[in-house]
Amino acid sequence: MSDQYVLETRGLVKEFKGFVAVDNVNLQVNKGHIHALIGPNGAGKTTVFNLLTKFLQPTRGKILFNGKDITSEKSAAIARQGIVRSFQISAVFPHMTALENVRIALQSFQGNTFHFWKSGRSLESLNDRCMELLDSVGLTEFADTTTVELAYGRKRALELATTLAMEPELLLLDEPTQGMGGEDVDGVVELIRKAAVGRSVLMVEHNLGVVSTLCDRITVLSQGAVLTEGDYKAVSSDPQVREVYMGTASSTAEVTE
Amino acid sequence: MAGSTNESAIKQSIIQQRKSADRKKLILNLVLLAILLIAPAVLYPVFLMKILCFALFAVAFNLLLGFTGLLSFGHAAFLATGGYTTGYLLSTYANVSTEMGIIAGTAAATVLGLGFALVAIRRQGIYFAMITLALAQLVFFFLVQAPFTGGEDGMHGVPRGYLFGLVDLQNNTAMYYFVLAVFLFGYLLVQRTVNSPFGQVLKAIKQNEPRAISLGYNVNLYKVLAFVMSAGLAGLAGSVKTVVFQLASLNDAHWHMSGEVILMTLLGGTGTLLGPVVGAAFVVNLEYQLSQGALGDWVDAILGGIFIITVIAFRSGIVGEIQKFMKKNLS
Structure with missing residues (x-):
């Protein structure tokens, strides 16, 4: 059962x-x-x-x-x-770049989230995976754009990329x-269809x-x-x-x- | 193929932009450091030290308000706990060195911060602020009533002593450079923290807490750690302030002080690193200027007016507005 x-x-x-x-x-x-x-x-x-x-x-x-x-x-x-959820109102971190949004999700599996003494550079090893995820939702060229400046549809795409970063x-x-x-x-619809595989x-x-x-x-x-x-x-x-x-x-x- | 070369070109230009932004920041910081180093030759060192103590206090407060999104209305308690602990130890025990007294004051405020955080962290917004206010009032009551605090008068005649047993801190110039070093330590610690992996999580929590939870973050743990750090640094500011003025003042524990640090931070610019420093310098200087003239009794009213204007018209604060202007006109 x-x-x-x-x-x-x-x-x-x-x-x-x-x-x-x-x-x-x-x-x-x-x-x-x-x-x-x-x-x-x-x-x-x-x-x-x-x-x-x-x-x-x-x-x-x-x-x-x-x-x-x-x-x-x-x-x-x-x-x-x-089990990872999205929200009715697009759930993004508005004053971070698109790349940082995705990275927050990837970061949650790392052991360094309490390391306040570490340089921000230590997160750059995650950037390649972030770019892959942004690429999969067609946001490559917006990686360094502050999220609040993205159009609504792109925010939703970013939200999906962030959710997928959790490998739910x-x-x-x-x-x-x-x-x-x-x-x-x-x-x-296309993005969801792709994301739903597996x-x-x-x-x-x-x-x-x-x-x-x-x-x-x-x-x-x-x-x-x-x-x-x-x-x-x-x-x-x-x-x-x-x-x-x-x-x-x-x-x-x-x-x- | 064309796509990938284009992509790497974009990457290159992004890296270039980041580098030039980093360089500009570094130059700005070096200029400011140079000003702080030569300032006592021009201005009265005790006045400068007062600014630096309040600047550190505001920087610590801003770690919470500006970078975590928590409004504490009880930060006076940490400033005062640091100050009184240091004052008590240095006045009572001749064998406690100045640096030990300051470390002990900082530690006491840190522990108190943990206590506050564990009680308040489950509530949000105005409820969080009110709980911190209530707890801070308890601390104020304790400091008035306890037999060893000097009640309304506070603790006077705290000896400055010798730093590491070598440098005579009665010398204002020596004292100034020590305070500057402590301030830089606190400032750089906060700067490092907000840019660290931990700082990224704090920003995420501030910007969209439900989303941070849904990405697997146990947000309360992060908030508690930020609160404890902020309380500890506020305590450090209070400890150093007590040594500078040789006085642990009851004013530091009053809720006015909790309000004043909010004013300094908002005025300078929340969420910017330099904002609280500028705000503290502005407020301390204004209070001093006004107290010299006929408007002495009007200090609170004038500060209140400035506060209202800032909140209505310049919500990003002095530094925030300058940053916006530079972004708009120089890029």
Whole structure:
């Protein structure tokens, strides 16, 4: 059983003072899959992400990573074990260069992160690997650009390069295409497809076009609970799903707020 | 093929740029060092020493505010703990040398800093600031009430003694160069730290803490270490200040002092290395100038006004604004 799933939640519950944000969610992410978590606004998708990475404490329930119970681990420890997340708002270090952004991720596996007496030059041995990662997302020429000056799409690409530097086994992407125009979306879809080789991905995504082309399996959340689960075809033809996406005539149309 | 030669050309030009920037910085630092070395020939050494002590205090504070993103409102406690510890040891025990007294004061502030950090680090923003303020008030209360601190008067007549048993520190010129050496030690330590692998992590935490956590960093450990370093250096500044003025003053423990170091740092430029030094020099000098004239009673009001103007119009501070100007016009 546990060999099949990279991530599993059992009866996951999060209550905020009488309000149930996540209600008894049993989620299973197959190894090697790109798994989408969709649902209308307020369905609890981001809360689930926050629970999985322990930015929030679950009220009840268990989280298993490769069959191992990680429910009581801390955020940083979970990241080190191989579950690395992105954020809805692009998570970069704005006043560092693109290269330094990626290097922070690589650095976390080195033993020198407390060495305040060492020269910054001691980090330069990581630069080649940084350039490889930046190259893989098409940011080579921006290595020395301060991140705040990068365009939005490039910031998201940088965020992905930084996340990949952690060599995560499971990638959690929170709305990777949010706020992007068509061309940028295609670029990010390609990047995710490349990044997903050899690992598993769980992503929250509003753009059903992206979900349909990219994802192996889809879980629909509504009001904190799992509404249905299956591949795109099964999910998109489910009348319940159409109902929660009220007013959406075509199931492939982009769902916006 | 064309891509790779292009890439190496980019790399070359980047390396060139870095080198020329490094050289400019080095020249600037050497000029400033030369000014500090000849300054006592022109200006009154005790006045300069006061500036250097506060500059070190502000540099230490800026390690937290400017490079880690933590606003401590209790740094007076470390300045005073360093000062009082050194003052007490040097006045009470004739066989404690000056340098031992200073080291002990620094150590006491470092330990106190660890205590503060362990209590406060779990909270953020205004709550963090308030906890540090509350703890610093406890230290103030202790220093007023304890039988050996001289209460409201502080400790007077602390002997300056001899440095390493050789150099008579009663001589103001000798004292000045000693203070300058201590200041440079603290400044260079902070400079090294913010550019080190550890400093990179601090910057990352300051700029986006959730992201740093999601990259596997146990951010509280880094914050605690930064806090302890900052407290220790603030204590060093207080210890040296006590030796210079032969006085451990209760003013150093008052929350006014915690506010003043925030003012100095913001005014000079947070997140720049030189900013706190410039800010400290500016504030100390202004206080001195005003106290000489008819506006003596207005010092706090004038400083408050300057503070408001800085926060509203010149948020990068003196050094920060100069850096921005140079970037815009000279590159």
